[in-house]
Structure formats: C-alpha cells, structure tokens
Amino acid sequence: MSADRVSEIVTAGFVVIGDEILSGRTKDRNIGYLAEYLTAIGIELSEVRVVPDVEERIVEAVRALSSRYTYVFTSGGIGPTHDDITADSIARAFGVPIDHDPRAVAILKAFYPEGQLTEARLRMARIPQGAELIENSVSKAPGFRIGNVHVMAGVPSIMQAMLDAIAPTLRTGARMHSLAVDADLPESRIADALRRIQEAHPGVLIGSYPRSVDGRFSTQIVVRSRDTDLLERAAEAVRQAVGAATAA
C-alpha cells in the first residue's frame, strides 16, 4: 500500500428512504450493517439521513450528501409499487431523464416467465440516463449507480447482496482500526484519566460508551486510529488507567 493511499480518507453518506422507518413500523437494519461494512473496507460513514417517500425530500438529501462525501448510498424505494419513487427522485436530483433501461428490461425478461413481465414489474427497469446497473443476485431487479450515488433496495438481504456487488468498484482509504477496553466501572470514574490520555495522544480518537445491564453501569472504551502503533500505545494507556481505577 503506498503512502498516498494510506493517508487518503474516503467518506460516505447514507440516505435511508421510507415512511415505514419513520413511522416505526419497520425497524431499520441497514444503517448498522452498512456502517460496519464500510468501516471494515476503509470508508468512513460520516452521516446518515432517514427521509420519507417524498420526492423533494429525497432530492434534497441526496444532493446535500453527494456534494459533501466521496460516496453516497441509498436504500429503499426501488420496487414495483406506486410508493417506490427513488429512481425518479434520483433522476431529478441529477437533472437527467429516466426511462425503461434496455439492460434492466433484458434482466427482468430473462427472469420472469413469458407474459408475466407486467407493467408494474417493468417499473423496476426505470433507470436514470447515464447510470450503471448494480447487480441484484437475490431477486434480479437491479440497483444503479449515477455519479457518486449508489441506489440499493431496502430489503436487507437484497441491500447486502448489492453492497457486495458494489464493493469491488469503490476506492477505499486508510482503514480505521480500533481496540476496545472493557471497564467494570461507570464512565464517570474513568473520565478524567480518559481526557488526559486523549490530550496526550493526538491521532487517536477515544470514545467512552456507558452500558446499563440490570441497573448496573459499566463502560466500554473504544480507541480508534488509522495508525496501528499509535493505537496500541493509546489503548495500553487506557488499560492501565482502567486497572488503576478498578483497584482504587
């Protein structure tokens, strides 16, 4: 890996599209999955927005994140029903026409038995002009990429398959490594020490995450850095501080 490559930071934004997430009827599982996936391959997820099935709101979120981050991913709203308006919204966000895409039509034709490619199903072949298709190994109807925006399905198994198809095309940066230290203490007992360790170790990020199990508080301290030597030194300082506080 070249020095340039190590020092580059690649960022991403994620737009989750769907009334059902905002009403609470469906509990999102894609944010956590995408976050972990991108972190593992060296892309920093920097912002997530959840927006309803409303064209202007999708357009606004996609434009805002597209101009700010290396990549944007979206999930939801690319099925065959009237409430699936993501493809049209993305076309509008990029100011390009949208129509049935011959490559997508061919994929659906090959999948559905003769005579069953209904008008509703054909809707799934509507792709903004200039987009590349993203393979859907689960249920065939493709996602697409246009500019730096990757449009994926909302059903988790399909979103995950599309992400596997996209991953080899993504530029990745220096991976953020992390080490966790568990402390059987409420975080307020270790807070002063953590602040000092953070100040003494620029180039690492120290996060403190309280947990409550049956009313008993413990803390996980997570140390993150793109430099594994720095990371190990800071984590060791945290381990010592936790040991000292636990013994006190």
Place this chain on the structure above:
Amino acid sequence: MSADRVSEIVTAGFVVIGDEILSGRTKDRNIGYLAEYLTAIGIELSEVRVVPDVEERIVEAVRALSSRYTYVFTSGGIGPTHDDITADSIARAFGVPIDHDPRAVAILKAFYPEGQLTEARLRMARIPQGAELIENSVSKAPGFRIGNVHVMAGVPSIMQAMLDAIAPTLRTGARMHSLAVDADLPESRIADALRRIQEAHPGVLIGSYPRSVDGRFSTQIVVRSRDTDLLERAAEAVRQAVGAATAA
C-alpha cells in the same frame, strides 16, 4: 378532541449523535423506539440525521431540523467524558452561554456520596442558559430542553425514561392510524391494484413492503390515515384486491 386539534399536524426531527453508530460498533436502537413512540402519541417523525461527535456537525443538524419541525429530539453525548460535547454544541446552536446549572448540580449532589462529585461528573451539570431540565429517573444526570430541542441520553434505557418525562409536555396532533394487510404474494403481483386504490383514496397513504424469508417473497401492505373511516374503506379495497390476486 376539537376539530382544530384533529386537523393539526405536529412534526419532529431526530438527531442521533455518536461516532459509535457511524462506525457500526454500536447498533442504534433509539430511532425505531422514538419513531414508534411519537407515532403512537400523534407526532409525525419526519426526518432523522445521524452525525458524528463533531461540534459543527451537531450544530448544523440541530439548527436545520429545529427550524423545520415542531420538535427536535437528540440522543447521545451528554455523559461525563471528553467525547460528550452535545450540551456545548447545543448552546452554540442557540448562541447562549453554558455553565454548571445550580438545579442540575443539586440533583447530582443529592445522588453521589460525599466527596464523589468529581469534576468529570460535574460536567453532566453543564446546561445551556435558559434551558429546562429533563428528569432522568435511571441515573439522575438530567437532559434538557431549549427552544423546541429536547436533549436526551444515548443509552436506550435512559433515553426511554427521559422520553416518558418529556411526553406530557408535548403538543400532539391528529394521530396517524394504520391497518396492515398481509399478502402471500410478491409485491409486483399486487402493484397495479395498489396504484389504482391509492389514486381512488386521497387522504390515505398506502405503503407496500416486500419481505423475504428463506428466499420466498411476501408483502405487507400498510394503509395509513388520520381519518379512521377513510382508512377502513381503503383497507377493505386492499383486502379485496389481495384476495383476488391470491385466487388468480
């Protein structure tokens, strides 16, 4: 309930604050909980943003949602450690000073044994000027409300307790009611009928949610409306369409 009250729509935005959600290390459980809670009491969650522990990003998200929705809720970043920067960020978003709040100090003094109210723990009493405290029945350190923004903890059990404390103070609007119809069909089989039913029933929102279990696709159709008569009529049309498509 007066007619005015029924017709009013009360909206909310939610800002989830925390590097740990964006790195995927912690899987958010607060979005789904808040969404369901607000829907149940007649507040429409209209947008969610997940942002990192970076002051300018918190300020930007809170300002954007505060000007757009009736209420804003935040979760995360109000603990005792150096990475807890939400209170200071909110003060900056509102352009007010922040300092140790005598009411919050009193709560912490009453909770911690003599001599154990450390500087780190006192940080949890830093509250923007002009804010009201939000009770924390779990671990005492309070949240706060300033303007239309409600600042809550990120630990789910504490966030939930704070929400219970806030709820009686919120203005609520006409509740969005919903009915679900399960179809043992892929959604493309019912899409044309749903579009016609949607067009024939303004005042209801019809959502179609595909599911995949062991490779088999089914669909849940969710009909939503603030008017229960309209809701029932549209749901009945959906039930008949699903019945016809299943028999076909």
